Amino acid sequence: MDLFTFTRADLTEPVRFCDGRWVVSAYDDVRAILADPVTYLPDNALTAVTPVAPAALRALVRARFSLPPTLANNGSASHAGLRKLVASFFTPVRVAAAEPRIRALVLERLGGSDLSQIDLVSDLAWDLPAIVLMELLGLENVDIPTLKRWSTGSLEFFWGNISTERQLELVDDVGDFHQWLVKRYHARDGELFQALADAGVSAEDSAGLCYFLLIAGQETTTQLLSTALRRALQNRDLWARLPQRDVAESFVEDVLRTETPVVTWRRLTAREVVLSGTRIPQGAELVLLLSGKETDPKHLAFGYGRHFCLGAGLARLEAAVTLQTVAEHEPSLRLLGDNPEWLNLLSFRAPKSVAVSR
Ligand code: HEM
Structure with missing residues (x-):
């Protein structure tokens, strides 16, 4: 089994040892693990x-790159305060207020081209979540193509099955991104940096936190939009009904349940444990399958418990509004080509293009 391409169908047992990692796929096990930090x-x-x-490590040291425990990788007492600070940017009221902007961005992108064939990834899903995120975090004057290069490079660097040559190609983007964050922190350049500095969060912790947040907060949504648009276009009857908001919302939940972009997430065992009858030693790396089955009681696409995704509401809104708006304005879109190239990383999966004719 290949950890970068496997699907649920490849897993014959609830716990499977693969290339030094333990893949855990039973819903009850995954939820119990996420609930017990x-x-x-x-x-x-x-x-x-x-x-x-x-x-590559030397290049990271030269760039003073570091990812101290802040949010997703933080099991210590400092997690709660940092989480509260970041959550204040994504309150339900702030997220709901972004809806007209999301719709306007979708329409601008659809109207921006009168070509008869477009790619819904590069022409629509690529930068929309990044623009929305920068606005919610109060970060102005961000060059979005550069941010996307840094963040896609970082995803591949940290979650990819890559050669040393590829690491060396990507490492400057990883370092440059981090240095840019440190600079903006020192300049208090933007609401997020101001809030971190006011709360006494150090430059190093702030840069580490923002490095994760600026990637997680938009790459994942680009991927969700890509998968959802492709899947919706494979079903004409659904496409015709998607302009209804409740249809778009429940379709998004369905995609999150069975084909979520964040297919896996990791944990480390603090002691020996037994999961579904399999003994796993202390210090073992667990790869939790978050992509579930139709029959699971609730999905775990946004995790569970203390680290539950802070952007779940935003991601859901962006996906529902985007699908609804595209289906409403482009009822006759047709999918072109059966087999797009896929992004295949340990924790992130999505089609790299969704070519359509209009
Ligand atoms: C489809 C889109 C998204 C998916 C599938 C997703 C998924 C996840 C998952 C699986 C986790 C780990 C949860 C756990 O350990 O229990 C997580 C954490 C997190 N996500 Fe998301 N995410 C998405 C979008 C976003 C967005 C838009 C934001 C930004 C607003 C965001 C910010 C975060 C943060 C800050 C954490 C760490 C929370 C903590 O450790 O307390 N995510 N996300």
Whole structure:
């Protein structure tokens, strides 16, 4: 089994040992693990899947790159305060207020081209979540193409099955992104940085936190939009009904349940445990399958418990509004080509393009 491409169908047992990691797929096990941060530590959440080669590591040290425990990778007492600070940017009221802007961005992108063939990833899903995120975080003058290069490069660097050569190609983007964050923190450039500095969060912790937040807060949504648009266009009857908001919302939940972009998330065992009859040693890396079955009681696409995704409401809104708006304005869109290239990382999966004719 290949950890970067496997699907649920490849898993014959609830716990499967693969290339030094334990893949856990039973719904009850995954939920219980996420609910118990004492036995299952989040410390490895952002650890590079492919060990960083010495030459790439030297480049990271030169760039003073670091990812101290802040949010997703933080099992310590400082997590609650940092989480509260970030959550204040994504309150239900702030998120709901973004709806007209999301709709306007979708329409602007659809209207921006009168070509008869477009790619709904590069022409629509690519930068929309990044723009919305920067606005919610009060970060102005961000060059979105550069941010996207840094964030897609970072995803591949930390979650990809990559060669040393590829690490060396990507490492400057990883370092540049982090240095830019440190600079903006020192300049208090934007509401998020101001809030972090006011709360006494150090430059190093702020940069680490923002590095994760600026990636997680938009790459995942680009991926969700890509998968959802592709899947919706495979079903003409659904496409015709998607302009109804409740149809779009429940379709988004369905995609999150069975084909979520964040297919897996990691934990580390603090002691020996037994999961579905399998003994797993202390210090083992668990790969939790978040992509579920139709029959699961609730989905775990946004995790569960203390680290539950802070952007769940925003991601749901962006996806529902985007699907609804595209289906309403482009009822005759047709999917072109059967087999797009996929992003295949340990924790992130999505089609890289959704070519359509209009
Ligand atoms: C489809 C889109 C998204 C998916 C599938 C997703 C999924 C996840 C998952 C699986 C976790 C780990 C949960 C756990 O350990 O229990 C997480 C954490 C997190 N997500 Fe998301 N996410 C998405 C979008 C977003 C957005 C838009 C934001 C930004 C607003 C965001 C911010 C965060 C943060 C800050 C955490 C860490 C929370 C903590 O450790 O307390 N995510 N997300």
